[in-house]
Amino acid sequence: MPTEMVMILVGFSLAFALTFLGAFIWAVKTGQFKDRQTPAIRMLVDDKE
Amino acid sequence: MVYELLRDNGLCTYYTLEERSGISLKNAAQPLHNKRRQRFDYLEDASVVQQLVEFSNDEISKITFTLPQIHCASCLWLLEKLHKLHAGVVSSRVDLVRKHLSVTFHQQTLSLRALVELLTTLGYEPALHLNNLNASAEREFKAASAKKQATLYLKMGVAGFAFANTMIFSFPEYLSATGDVEPALRMFFGVLSIVLAIPVLVFSAQDYFVSSWQSLRQRHINLDVPVALGIIALFVRSVIEILNGSTSGYLDSFSGLVLLLLVGKLFQQKTFDTIAFDRDYQSYFPIAVTVKRPAKKTSRNVPAEHIHRSVEQAERAEDSTEDSEHSEETTIPLSALNVGEHLVLRNRELVPADSRLLSSVGHIDYSFVTGESAPVEVLQGEKIYAGGRVLGGAVEMITVKPVSQSYLTSLWNNEAFHKHEPSLLETVSDRFGAYFTVFVLVLAALVFVAWLPNLHTALNAATAVLVIACPCAMTLASPFALGWTMKIFGNAGLYLKNPSVVLELTTISAIVFDKTGTLTHTNRGKTTFHAAQNQAQNHAATMLSANEQAVIALALKQSVHPLSRSIAHALNSVSEVQTALQGFTLKHYEEQAGKGVHALVQSADGKEWVLFVGSAEWIGTVSLRHHSLIVGSVRNGNVQIEHGSNGSTSHVVLNGVYRGYFVVNNQYRSGLQELFARLRARYKLSLLSGDNDAERAALTELFGATPMKTTPSTATSLVAQEPLQMAFFQTPQDKMNAVKALQEQGERVMMVGDGLNDAGALKQSNVGVAIAEHSGAFSPACDATLAAESLHRLADFVAFARTARRVIIGAFWISVVYNIVGLSYAALGLLSPLFSAILMPISNATVIGFTTAAIHIAAYHKRFQTVKR
Numbered sequence: 069m070p071t072e073m074v075m076i077l078v079g080f081s082l083a084f085a086l087t088f089l090g091a092f093i094w095a096v097k098t099g100q101f102k103d104r105q106t107p108a109i110r111m112l113v114d115d116k117e
Numbered sequence: 118m119v120y121e122l123l124r125d126n127g128l129c130t131y132y133t134l135e136e137r138s139g140i141s142l143k144n145a146a147q148p149l150h151n152k153r154r155q156r157f158d159y160l161e162d163a164s165v166v167q168q169l170v171e172f173s174n175d176e177i178s179k180i181t182f183t184l185p186q187i188h189c190a191s192c193l194w195l196l197e198k199l200h201k202l203h204a205g206v207v208s209s210r211v212d213l214v215r216k217h218l219s220v221t222f223h224q225q226t227l228s229l230r231a232l233v234e235l236l237t238t239l240g241y242e243p244a245l246h247l248n249n250l251n252a253s254a255e256r257e258f259k260a261a262s263a264k265k266q267a268t269l270y271l272k273m274g275v276a277g278f279a280f281a282n283t284m285i286f287s288f289p290e291y292l293s294a295t296g297d298v299e300p301a302l303r304m305f306f307g308v309l310s311i312v313l314a315i316p317v318l319v320f321s322a323q324d325y326f327v328s329s330w331q332s333l334r335q336r337h338i339n340l341d342v343p344v345a346l347g348i349i350a351l352f353v354r355s356v357i358e359i360l361n362g363s364t365s366g367y368l369d370s371f372s373g374l375v376l377l378l379l380v381g382k383l384f385q386q387k388t389f390d391t392i393a394f395d396r397d398y399q400s401y402f403p404i405a406v407t408v409k410r411p412a413k414k415t416s417r418n419v420p421a422e423h424i425h426r427s428v429e430q431a432e433r434a435e436d437s438t439e440d441s442e443h444s445e446e447t448t449i450p451l452s453a454l455n456v457g458e459h460l461v462l463r464n465r466e467l468v469p470a471d472s473r474l475l476s477s478v479g480h481i482d483y484s485f486v487t488g489e490s491a492p493v494e495v496l497q498g499e500k501i502y503a504g505g506r507v508l509g510g511a512v513e514m515i516t517v518k519p520v521s522q523s524y525l526t527s528l529w530n531n532e533a534f535h536k537h538e539p540s541l542l543e544t545v546s547d548r549f550g551a552y553f554t555v556f557v558l559v560l561a562a563l564v565f566v567a568w569l570p571n572l573h574t575a576l577n578a579a580t581a582v583l584v585i586a587c588p589c590a591m592t593l594a595s596p597f598a599l600g601w602t603m604k605i606f607g608n609a610g611l612y613l614k615n616p617s618v619v620l621e622l623t624t625i626s627a628i629v630f631d632k633t634g635t636l637t638h639t640n641r642g643k644t645t646f647h648a649a650q651n652q653a654q655n656h657a658a659t660m661l662s663a664n665e666q667a668v669i670a671l672a673l674k675q676s677v678h679p680l681s682r683s684i685a686h687a688l689n690s691v692s693e694v695q696t697a698l699q700g701f702t703l704k705h706y707e708e709q710a711g712k713g714v715h716a717l718v719q720s721a722d723g724k725e726w727v728l729f730v731g732s733a734e735w736i737g738t739v740s741l742r743h744h745s746l747i748v749g750s751v752r753n754g755n756v757q758i759e760h761g762s763n764g765s766t767s768h769v770v771l772n773g774v775y776r777g778y779f780v781v782n783n784q785y786r787s788g789l790q791e792l793f794a795r796l797r798a799r800y801k802l803s804l805l806s807g808d809n810d811a812e813r814a815a816l817t818e819l820f821g822a823t824p825m826k827t828t829p830s831t832a833t834s835l836v837a838q839e840p841l842q843m844a845f846f847q848t849p850q851d852k853m854n855a856v857k858a859l860q861e862q863g864e865r866v867m868m869v870g871d872g873l874n875d876a877g878a879l880k881q882s883n884v885g886v887a888i889a890e891h892s893g894a895f896s897p898a899c900d901a902t903l904a905a906e907s908l909h910r911l912a913d914f915v916a917f918a919r920t921a922r923r924v925i926i927g928a929f930w931i932s933v934v935y936n937i938v939g940l941s942y943a944a945l946g947l948l949s950p951l952f953s954a955i956l957m958p959i960s961n962a963t964v965i966g967f968t969t970a971a972i973h974i975a976a977y978h979k980r981f982q983t984v985k986r
Contacts, residue, residue, distance in 0.1 A: 071302050078286075082309070085282065092274045096267050106193065106213045113194045 157237075158448035159405030160230035165450050168250040169229065177207060178224045180252070182236070182243035187216040196241065203227055203235060218243075247402045247451060266386060272321040273379045279313040279321075280372035284954075286310050290365045291951050300362065307359035310368040314352065322348050322375050324382075332547075340550030343557060343588050348375065350583035364950050367584065370957045377961045378592055385596040385616065402520075404450060406469050409459040409513070411444045451520055458516045462507045472501045472514035479512040481505040509708070540617035541624070542595070549591045557586045564944045574946045581943035585953060586936060589964045594928030597965055601972040602921040605981045610907030611886075611914050618900045621884050622918035624865050628796060629856060629878070631870035632806035635888045638784045638905075644687035648777040665771060667697035668726045672716035675706050680767055681714065681730070683781045701726075709735065713767075729770040736768045736775075788909025795912040801864065805852050805878070852878035869903070869911070917979055924971040928964050935960035 095101065159165055172179040186192070192211070196218050199209040205227025209220045218241075222232060236243055248255075286306040289298045297303075322345075329345040332338060348371065355366030446461055451469055460472060468481070480492040483505045492508045495501055501514055539547075561582040568575035599616035606613055613619065630636060648660050661669070670688035673681040688694050704725070705717035713731015720726070729739055768778040796802055852870075856878045859866050868875070868882035871889070879885030879899045887899040888908060903911070939956050942948050976982070 071299055074302060075305050078305075078309070082282065085278070089274060089278045093271060096270045096274070099263075099267070101267065101270055102263055103212050103214070106211060109190050109193055109213060110197070110211075113190060 156405075156407075156448065157230050157233055159450050160233055161228075162450055165250070165404065166229050169245070169252050171252045171256045173224065176223060176225075177221050178229070179219065179221045180229070180232075181217050181219045181256070182245075183249075184216055184218050184236070184241045185244055186241050187211065187213065187218070192241070195239065199235075202239075203232075206232070245404050247404055250404065250452075269379065269383055269386065272323070273376065273383065276317050276321040276372050276376040276379055279317045280369065280376050283310040283313055283369040283372055287365055287369045287950065287954065291954070303365060304359075304362065307365055310366055311356055311359060314355070314368045314371060317372050317375055318348070318352050321379065325378070338547070338551035338554050340546040340588065340591055342550055343554040343586070344378065344550075344592060346554065346557070346583060347587060350580055354580045354584060367950050367953050370584075370950075370953045373954075373958050374587070374961070377958075377965070381593045381596040381965075384600045387600070402451060402469055403467055405448045406451060406454060406466075407446055407448050407461045407463075408454070409444045409446050409461055454516065454520055456516050456519055460514050460516060461511060462514070463511045464507060464509060466507050468501055468503050468505045468507065468514070470503050470516045470520045471518040472503075472516045474499055474501055475513040475515055479514070480508040482508050540615065541620045542599070542615075542617035545620065546591050546595070550588065553586075553588045557583060560586075560940065560944070567944075568946065577948075578944055578946040581946065581948035582940060585939035585943045585948060585956070587932065587939075587957065587960065589935075589961055590925065590929035590932040593961060593964045594925050594932070594968045597968045598921050598925050598928070598972055601969065601976075602917065605917070605972070605976050606914060608982045609910060609914070610904035611910075612902045614900050618884060619918045619921055621900070622867070622915050623922045625800065625867040625884055625915070627801040627803070627859055627864040627866045629852075629859070629866055629868045629870075629882065630802070630804050631852070631868075631875050631878075632804055635869055635871050635908075636785055636789060636804075638786060638890075644684050645780050645782075646777060647780065661769075661771075661776065663691070663693040663697045664700075664720070665726075665776075666691065666694045667701055668718045668720075668728060668771070669730065669769065670694055671698060671701050671703055671718055672706065672714055672728050673730060675703070675716075676708055676714055680779075680781050684730075684767060684779050713739070715739070727772050730767050730779075733766065733768055733778075736770060739770075786905065786908055792909050792912055800867075801859075803855075803859075805855060805870075850877065853881045856881045869908075913979055913981075917975065917981065920975045920979075921972065924968055924975070927971065928968050931967055932960065932964055935963070 160169075167173070170178045170180045184192075184196075187196070193213060196211050197209055199220065200206040205223045207221040207223065209218060211218055218236075220232065227235075233243055233245075286309055289306065290303065325341045325345045325348065328339065328341040332342060351367050351371040351374070355368045355371060358364045359366040359368075444459075454470060459475070460469075462468065474495050474497050477497050479495045479501070481495055481501055482492045483502070493505075500517070503518075503520070561579045564582055565575045565579035568578050596616070599619050602619050603613050603616055606619075646661060666688045670685045673685035673688075676682065676685075689698075700721040701718050703716060704719050705715075707715040709715075709731070712735040713729060716728045716730075718726045718728060729736060731739075766778045766780055769776045793802060852868075852875060856866050856868055860881075860883070866882040867884040867886060868878050869886045869888065870879055871887055875887070876899075879887060884901065885899040886901045886903050888905050889902050890905045935956065939953075939960070942952060
């Protein structure tokens with residue numbers, strides 16, 4: 069019984085972790101790691117529309 | 118004007134963003150006058166537009182500009198609000214680090230030319246050079262390298278993910294205090310580990326397999342071979358042991374190893390990317406040039422096939438159509454420039470191809486090519502070389518060679534630039550890899566044989582050897598050590614082309630220096646004033662008062678002549694002069710390029726000052742013309758004209774009285790004497806100069822007594838300058854030959870030079886270092902660029918390179934210790950997953966940690982900074 073429980077729990081946690089890996093892959097593929105300096109400054113710029 | 122532009126579009130926060138934000142409005146605010154507009158004519162040319170633009174369809178076009186003026190947050194803010202300034206702009210995006218601006222615009226409503234003009238009025242004139250013309254190809258290339266780095270991140274992500282999770286799955290086994298883990302659970306974790314390890318093997322570790330395979334195909338073992346071998350051994354053995362239930366496998370060590378290797382690779386790549394290096398004449402030449410072409414219907418351009426037609430013929434033909442109604446000035450792209458074209462070049466414009474002067478006289482600044490700041494006077498009919506800049510008024514010339522065959526560009530095409538030899542680092546790494554692989558394989562075989570009666574243990578031990586052996590010193594220590602060193606050097610002003618140069622710096626035995634521009638400041642001279650005795654009134658020599666100096670400084674500031682600039686700079690650095698300057702205004706200014714300046718200055722109290730500053734001959738002719746203006750003895754015979762000591766004289770006549778002359782001498786950079794004293798101890802030093810030998814004595818004192826080999830060959834007699842003229846076809850070749858001769862004597866040469874004419878020698882040497890006064894200057898195919906103000910630290914740089922090498926060797930010994938421990942266990946058949954999971958990460962981490970710490974400590978000791986302040 070404990071063995072099966074562990075297996076299920078590990079299975080879930082692995083699936084959960086995989087979504088994060090997926091998010092990382094998506095971020096790299098959409099170019100979010102290309103320019104790491106400019107966005108940091110861009111977000112500080114005031115936008116008074 | 119800019120203010121109005123911004124206000125009308127509601128963008129006034131531009132001024133509140135930062136205290137001293139943006140660009141100085143003085144320069145930015147002028148609307149483009151007709152003359153300035155004309156230089157963008159070539160942007161109307163459809164073929165030019167097509168080559169500049171990265172992408173274009175019916176609706177929109179996309180282009181990326183390099184704007185060197187970008188420097189702060191308000192630049193970012195303004196440039197990304199471009200769409201508010203003109204409806205034709207769809208969007209714009211700034212890359213602050215690279216100083217790029219990517220603009221997407223509707224080419225129907227906003228032409229490329231209008232866009233460039235808009236940016237120029239804002240103060241951000243794009244730097245457009247010949248190398249921008251293959252924009253789409255360059256973009257593809259940049260996209261490919263960006264993709265490579267993105268893939269590296271992905272590989273690291275996958276490897277890291279697998280490492281963390283398999284590590285967790287291994288814990289029950291490692292930590293079980295109550296005996297073995299339940300077999301079903303164990304198998305479950307084992308299989309999961311394999312599932313996670315497969316992408317690591319197939320994707321993350323890909324590069325090592327590819328590289329090893331390619332290297333083996335060429336019957337050659339490189340550094341990636343033992344790495345690939347170890348990775349495969351780890352994986353295969355783990356899978357076997359998991360599936361037959363004997364152990365829980367080594368997959369955590371496996372993914373951990375791959376992860377660390379990739380981290381090393383990423384580090385190497387990042388330090389590599391920070392400096393863009395491979396530039397050639399195309400990033401220096403303009404895209405277009407003004408020519409005078411006949412406005413007739415029949416085309417009179419000399420087509421390429423008719424180049425053999427003599428230039429005189431073309432000239433004569435041109436002369437006959439010289440009336441302005443028959444020829445017009447247009448701006449054409451450089452690619453359309455033929456031989457025999459009539460160029461019109463204005464002040465500060467670049468000569469794009471070897472030409473003959475048509476105007477009666479011209480002054481050309483060849484400083485970018487030779488480092489000589491004094492302009493060269495060229496007479497009608499004499500040759501002007503591509504790469505020079507026109508000074509003073511507009512000149513006309515006729516091209517005699519195509520752009521690509523001009524002296525300058527043919528220097529690039531010299532085959533020395535196209536050889537690619539493997540770098541020192543590659544050679545050393547590959548040799549290390551080869552020895553290591555052989556060693557490991559031989560050891561595994563021996564171990565196997567030693568255990569032989571017991572086949573099971575024999576296999577166990579042999580594969581354990583393959584698993585545990587790690588060439589970490591080279592795969593981890595050297596990327597980190599060299600990467601940090603490159604960063605440290607960069608912060609101190611020395612920019613290396615690639616990490617291998619660090620190692621090459623440790624191998625040199627001789628250093629060759631160029632003089633002009635390298636050891637001397639290119640645009641700062643030592644200025645002294647020699648007051649004249651006023652014979653007419655029998656006064657003793659009177660020095661210039663602060664007011665008088667202010668008058669001269671004010672006038673000379675307007676001049677483009679380097680001598681004037683030097684004098685103005687020297688005068689301006691005196692504080693009394695600076696304060697005196699406030700009270701004067703310039704009323705009239707006239708310059709005869711290369712000859713002299715005539716100015717009228719008025720002081721606050723209405724007093725007028727008439728000033729003539731120039732060469733002795735010019736003052737003489739002026740005095741003949743304005744006889745009434747000049748009192749005193751300024752005929753050539755009476756004034757002692759001193760040409761020499763590499764100085765140039767500017768005579769001063771103020772309010773009709775001859776006051777004396779300024780002498781501007783070459784000023785040597787600071788700290789050189791100490792530098793040479795230190796270098797002399799280890800290296801053989803020599804000096805090459807394209808100049809005359811007037812400063813031989815001064816330089817011998819500077820250099821001290823250099824120990825010289827007494828062989829009579831001409832190459833070694835280089836301590837004194839060679840009395841060379843500025844004959845283009847000799848100097849660079851001579852320098853290159855001198856370096857070659859030294860190398861033939863077995864020396865490894867480092868050449869320190871500047872300007873394009875040293876390029877041959879720089880390339881020929883083992884390490885070519887180009888001195889740059891400002892970041893805009895460049896020298897192609899050099900191994901390193903040294904900021905001029907950091908020249909005096911050259912000895913420090915070379916010493917630190919040696920330290921870096923010692924750090925790598927130290928890391929090597931550490932990894933030897935680990936390998937001994939690990940291999941002993943492996944050979945004895947005692948290797949277990951737990952043991953490897955502890956040993957491998959620790960050994961790798963120690964190597965990285967030691968390398969990083971050692972380099973930082975050494976940097977701190979030698980007063981280098983690791984972080985840019």
